[in-house]
Amino acid sequence: MIGSLGAPLITAVAETYGVSLAASQWTLTIALLAGAVATPVFGRLGAGPRRRRVVLWMLGAEVIGSLLTVVPVPFAFLLVGRALQGSGLGLVVLMMAVARDHLDEHRATRTIALLSVTTTAGIGIGYPLCGLLTDLAGVRTAYGLGLLITAAAFGAALLLLPEAPDRPPARLDVRGAILLAIALPALLLVIGETSLWSDNPALAVAVLLAAILLLIGWTFLELRTEHPLVDIKLLRHPAVAAANLVMLTGGVGMYLLFSLITRYVQTPAAVGYGFGLNTFQAGLVLVPFSVLGFVAGRLVPQWRDRLGARLLLAASTAFVLAAFVLFAVARSHLVEPVVAIGILGFGVGAFSAAMPTVILAVTPQAETASAMSVNAVVRSVGFSTGSALGGLILAAHTTRVFPHASGYGAAAWIGVAVTAATLLIIAVLPLRPR
Structure with missing residues (x-):
């Protein structure tokens, strides 16, 4: 809340x-x-x-x-x-x-x-x-x-x-906490500041590279620290590393579509598309996202033993892919974005509920919070990237105040490609504990 x-x-x-x-x-x-x-x-x-x-x-x-x-x-x-x-x-x-x-x-x-x-x-x-x-x-x-x-x-x-x-x-680990407190905000800020990429791309690239180098340095520091802030060695396990990579790419697609739909439905109809919803009405559009996401979270534990982690993640990602395709081809009536965000909510809910199963299956009980906190940070980076990607694509299709309708179509099809890539990663990477 x-x-x-x-x-x-x-x-x-x-x-x-x-x-x-x-x-x-x-x-x-x-x-x-x-x-x-x-x-x-x-x-x-x-x-x-x-x-x-x-x-x-x-x-x-x-x-x-x-x-x-x-x-x-x-x-x-x-x-x-x-x-x-x-x-x-x-x-x-x-x-x-x-x-x-x-x-x-x-x-x-x-x-x-x-x-x-x-x-x-x-x-x-x-x-x-x-x-x-x-x-x-x-x-x-x-x-x-x-x-x-x-x-x-x-x-x-x-x-x-x-x-x-x-x-x-x-x-x-105070040194690790300080270094992370510098590197991670820098990374998230430069990813999320779409205006920086359009107004001063050289500075954006410089900040991005500096943030990545700081995170690499932080990783080596954590590996050599007796009591690290995050046990990086857990990421060496193929299932944990694969799960976090899937979380990163999946998060990009999920938040990209979420931001596209919420922005689209609030665009004034006089522009030639959109529905001119106010804040409260746009919030109501998100109710199916919330309800179906919660339902998916309730169902995942029942499906886990039958389907396994890989199939669960693949099925939930397929729901996200279906939501992208629906939004890409049909958004002229309000019911279509509402249905798309409901399908997205079910996919996001199932994906989020299945992810801990993969990570915690190979994580010591004492390291539960630390391992899941890494996954939460990876999710934040993925969400920020998805939001920024949507902003950049729409900005490229904007001549005055609002983007052209074609910008939403282009962003949706790029989201289809990102989500399809996530499905491919799920299919080939080792997600089962050994």
């Missing part, structure tokens, strides 16, 4: 705080960057006996951040609040570790599958609610929903979250 407090509110934040849309965009960007950095750090801290305290501190920071978004403070404090909210995006991987430690194998598998699709469910609920609250009572009321939810989550954790099993305390 906290994740849905970004994109739908950008315009309202600009109007309320008297800032530009580019500045308002940072309320989304800073939360995503904070989450990308915090996820592996808190994943490591939560791997030992301090997990309950780590979770409570994360939720406490989210409550404080949510409070800063509600009270009338300068825009800079709003950004601080959004960063504190974003730091809690790594909670999902810690909850997976809780499930694996405290539930039997069958219930843990079902719970982890559901945890994998909580983001999908939160978007479908949060987008229309945020849009409605903003239209009725202003942006701070929508942020108030975030405060209510984070306070409820903090109370639930305080009362119900069990202590972690007695293990040696996890030591934080």
